[in-house]
Amino acid sequence: MATCRDVFGFLSQVRDRHVTSTLAPADLGQLRELQIVQVLSPEEYAQIGAAANAVLADRDDLAARIAQERALAAEVATEDRKTHSILFHLEGKEKQAAALRSEAEHRASLEATDRDLAERQQKFDAEIAQRSLLDTLVPFPGGYVALTGFGARELRDLGLRLYRVSDLDFAAYWAQRQAVARELNDLADRGAQYVAGLLGPLGGVDRSALWAVSVGLAKLEPEVARGTAVYVDAYDRIGGISHNPENRLLSAEILTCLPRGVAESLPALAALDREVRQAGVPRESSLGVASMLLLGQRADGTFATTNLSEFLHYTRSYEAAALLAIVNRADVGAKFASLRSVFASWGYQPSEDVELASAFLAVSELPVEGVTTKLAILARGLGAYLQYPLVSAAIVASVPVLEANEALNLVEEAYEIVGRRAMPATSAELICLAVRMVHGVRAETIRGLDTTATAPPAAAGVGAFAGPRFFFVPVIVAHGVYYSTFGGIGGAHPGHIHVGGGGFTG
Numbered sequence: 001m002a003t004c005r006d007v008f009g010f011l012s013q014v015r016d017r018h019v020t021s022t023l024a025p026a027d028l029g030q031l032r033e034l035q036i037v038q039v040l041s042p043e044e045y046a047q048i049g050a051a052a053n054a055v056l057a058d059r060d061d062l063a064a065r066i067a068q069e070r071a072l073a074a075e076v077a078t079e080d081r082k083t084h085s086i087l088f089h090l091e092g093k094e095k096q097a098a099a100l101r102s103e104a105e106h107r108a109s110l111e112a113t114d115r116d117l118a119e120r121q122q123k124f125d126a127e128i129a130q131r132s133l134l135d136t137l138v139p140f141p142g143g144y145v146a147l148t149g150f151g152a153r154e155l156r157d158l159g160l161r162l163y164r165v166s167d168l169d170f171a172a173y174w175a176q177r178q179a180v181a182r183e184l185n186d187l188a189d190r191g192a193q194y195v196a197g198l199l200g201p202l203g204g205v206d207r208s209a210l211w212a213v214s215v216g217l218a219k220l221e222p223e224v225a226r227g228t229a230v231y232v233d234a235y236d237r238i239g240g241i242s243h244n245p246e247n248r249l250l251s252a253e254i255l256t257c258l259p260r261g262v263a264e265s266l267p268a269l270a271a272l273d274r275e276v277r278q279a280g281v282p283r284e285s286s287l288g289v290a291s292m293l294l295l296g297q298r299a300d301g302t303f304a305t306t307n308l309s310e311f312l313h314y315t316r317s318y319e320a321a322a323l324l325a326i327v328n329r330a331d332v333g334a335k336f337a338s339l340r341s342v343f344a345s346w347g348y349q350p351s352e353d354v355e356l357a358s359a360f361l362a363v364s365e366l367p368v369e370g371v372t373t374k375l376a377i378l379a380r381g382l383g384a385y386l387q388y389p390l391v392s393a394a395i396v397a398s399v400p401v402l403e404a405n406e407a408l409n410l411v412e413e414a415y416e417i418v419g420r421r422a423m424p425a426t427s428a429e430l431i432c433l434a435v436r437m438v439h440g441v442r443a444e445t446i447r448g449l450d451t452t453a454t455a456p457p458a459a460a461g462v463g464a465f466a467g468p469r470f471f472f473v474p475v476i477v478a479h480g481v482y483y484s485t486f487g488g489i490g491g492a493h494p495g496h497i498h499v500g501g502g503g504f505t506g
Contacts, residue, residue: 002027005166011155014147019140036151040144160406184417190218192421197228208429215436220257234262243284251291279309289322296326317355327363336362357394364398377404385431410438
C-alpha cells in the first residue's frame with residue numbers, strides 16, 4: 001500500500017477541499033473499506049444530487065402530513081373522552097355503537113398516518129444526510145471523495161506520528177494502530193475485572209486507588225483470578241506492619257509481582273523496613289521505601305540501602321530518594337541535581353512535586369537538555385485535567401521514544417478507553433489511570449517503527465539486571481490534592497500522580 005506520507009498528503013488535500021493528486025485505486029479502496037473516506041463515482045454523485053434536490057418538496061409534504069396527524073390525533077382524543085364519559089352511557093345502544101365505530105376508524109386511520117409519517121420522516125432524514133454529504137464531497141480524478149468524521153480523527157493522529165512513520169507502509173501503520181487500541185482495551189478490561197474481584201475483600205479502599213492498583217496488576221498478571229488472590233493475600237499479610245493505607249496498597253502490589261512469592265518475601269520486607277527507619281525514614285513512610293528497595297533487589301541478592309542513605313542527603317522526599325536509590329547508574333545523582341536546577345530556573349519553589357518530577361526524569365533515558373520543550377507541551381496538555389500536572393508530565397516525558405504530542409495523544413486515547421470502564425470518576429482520576437496505562441514504553445519493546453505500543457507484561461524482581469524493570473506506586477487523588485504515599489516534604493501537596501509500569505533498568 002502507499003506510504004503514510006502519501007496517505008497523509010492525500011487526506012490533507014481532501015480535508016482542505018483541494019485535491020490535486022490521488023492514490024492508486026487499491027489504496028483508495030482500502031481507505032474506503034476502513035471508513036476513513038467516502039468515494040462516489042460521477043454517476044452516484046448525480047443520483048444523490050437529484051435525490052437531494054427533492055428535499056424542499058418533501059419538507060413541505062412532511063409538514064402537511066404532520067399537521068394532518070396532529071388534527072387526527074386531536075379528533076381521536078376528543079372521541080375517546082366522549083366514549084368514556086357518563087353521558088355516553090346514557091345514550092342509546094345504536095348511538096353508542098356508531099360512536100365506537102367512528103372512534104375505531106379514526107384510531108386506525110391515526111395509526112396508519114403515524115406509520116406513514118415515520119416512513120416519510122426516515123426518508124426525509126436520509127435525504128438531509130445525502131445533501132450534507134454533497135456539501136463535504138470534493139472532486140478528484142475519477143469521481144468525488146469526502147473525509148468521514150472517523151477519518152478526520154485518524155488524519156489528526158497520523159499527523160502527530162508522521163515524524164517517524166512517514167516512510168512506513170500505511171497498512172503496516174494501521175495494523176500497529178489497531179494493535180495498540182486492542183492492548184489498551186484489553187488492559188482496561190482486565191483492570192475492571194480486577195476491581196470487581198477486589199471490591200469485596202478491599203471494600204473500604206478508595207475507589208480511585210483500587211482502580212490504580214488494578215491497572216498495575218492487569219499489566220503484570222493476565223490471569224485475573226490468580227492475581228487477585230495473590231494481591232489479597234499480600235494485603236492481608238502486611239496489615240500488621242503497615243503504617244498507612246497508601247503504603248499497604250503499594251507494598252501489596254510490589255509483593256504480588258515478585259517471583260518468589262508473598263510469604264517468602266515478607267521476612268526481607270520486614271528487615272528492610274527496620275533498616276530504612278534506621279537510615280532516617282520515619283515509621284509512617286518506611287514501609288513504602290522498604291518495598292521500593294525490595295523491588296530493586298540486585299542480581300547478587302543485596303539491596304540499595306547504602307544508596308538510599310546517600311540520596312536521603314540529596315532530597316527530603318523519601319519517595320524520590322527510594323526511586324533514585326534502586327536505579328543503579330553512575331550519573332543519576334548529577335542528573336537529578338541538574339533537573340532540579342532547571343525547575344528552579346523556571347520559577348518552581350522546592351516541593352514534593354519538584355523532587356519527584358526530577359527523580360522520574362533522572363532515572364529515564366531522556367537527556368536533561370532535551371526536557372524543556374517536551375515537558376512544557378505535556379504539562380500544558382495534562383493541565384486540562386490536573387491543576388498541578390508537573391509530575392504526571394515528567395512521567396510521560398520520561399518515555400524517550402515518543403515525541404511530546406504523540407505521547408499526549410496516546411494518553412488521551414487511554415483516557416477515553418479507561419473512562420468507559422471506570423466511571424463515575426473525576427477527570428483527574430481518569431487521567432491518572434491513563435498515564436499509568438501508557439507509562440512503560442521502552443525502545444527495546446518496539447519492533448521497527450512501532451513506537452506506539454505499550455510495554456508488554458513482564459515479571460519483576462531478582463534477575464540478571466541491576467535495578468527493577470517495573471516499579472509501582474498507587475495513584476491517590478483526593479479533593480484536588482495528592483497525598484504522598486511516603487513523601488517527606490509535607491502532607492498534602494498539589495494534585496499529581498504516581499504511576500507504575502515504567503521500565504527503568506540500571
